Amino acid sequence: MTQSITLIATAAMGLESVVANEVKELGYQPTVANGKIVFDAPVSAIPRCNLWLRTADRLKVHVGEFEATTFDELFEATKALPWENVISEDGQFPVSGKSQKSTLYSVPDCQAIVKKAIVERLKLKYGLASRMPETGALFKVEVAINKDIATLTLDTSGVGLHKRGYRTGQGDAPLKETLAAALVSLTNWNPNEALIDPFCGSGTIAIEAALIGQNVAPGFNREFASENWSFINTKMWEQALEEAEDLANYDQELHIIGSDIDHQMVSIAKANAMEAGLGDLIEWKQMQVSDLSLKQKNGYIIGNPPYGLRIGDKKEITKMYQSLGKIIAENPTWSMYILTAFEDFEKCIGKKPTKKRKLFNGFIRTDYYQYFGNKI
Known part of the structure; x- marks a missing residue:
């Protein structure tokens, strides 16, 4: 995996600038869009951002983006992406999806096509003749199509970042x-x-x-899906946790x-x-x-x-x-x-x-x- 990746911190409507300030405080240069903050960073930013972002909903790896108005275009463009750089040979990779104002409006069909394209890519790169084992770490893939532009991401957080791990009880209408x-x-x-x-x-x-x-x-006492990803060195997590402990x-x-x-x-x-x-x-x-x-x-x-x-x-x-x-x-x-x-x-x-x-x-x-x- 390359040492620089594109990350997306998702945000609730109205909180984009707050999340962007947090990203900036961590030393990265954010670009603000509706509901998300995009920034380039080293792989080590995945542990740091998951631990420190207080107001973001999730942290995702941006794998690729392209126009797709047919299922063939969606398949070929997805297959062309370097999935082997992020998904391990035994990785589990369920695909979720959403579509807005796009020619490809059937979300289940889009999910199935993206899944098939990733499987074909990984089988080729890992030299597998049969199906992918999918017994290892979890890599949640999302295909989001908006106005015929497909964005493919991997969720690094797992459970949403609002889940700090301290809530033992709550009322009828708890504040996130x-x-x-x-x-x-x-x-x-x-x-x-x-x-x-x-x-x-x-x-x-x-x-x-x-x-x-x-x-x-805020994420000091919880776990994240990306802790088990092979392209993130274990030492990066250790260093991020040490930094959090030192700064408290x-x-x-x-x-x-x-x-x-x-x-x-x-x-x-x-x-x-x-x-x-x-x-x-x-x-x-x-x-x-x-x-x-x-x-x-x-x-x-x-x-x-x-x-x-x-x-x-x-x-x-x-x-x-x-x-x-x-x-x-x-x-x-x-x-x-x-x-x-x-x-x-x-x-x-x-x-x-x-x-x-x-x-x-x-x-x-x-x-x-x-x-x-x-x-x-």
């Missing part, structure tokens, strides 16, 4: 860890300042903030509080924090928003409160947001960042945000309201 990390990254918070999530649920925002505050690599600042004191009106969720959040290796670094409280007391002069409120999308919830949600508006009005040195789909949010708060950013929480279109405090 990658989105929670993005909500913190989009603020100017630093680990020496107070941070409160008054709608903590299973604790994701507070936990992600603590990991950011101590510079702990476990001595950094934190002033993070997570609170929720539901005592069961507070217990779940506490258990998740323990599983994340954060011990008692985060303070957990059971209380309602109106009881929130901001003791420090400066700080940040970051939250993902209920949206009031169910019938009958609006009155209760309105009262909750009004309490939040009162708190921020009485504490002008504090900054507040709230993700919500509640239509009357600004009216309840009684103040226009400094900035507002459109984001998606799953399939729900939300706004991230940002109120900048006047720090002392």
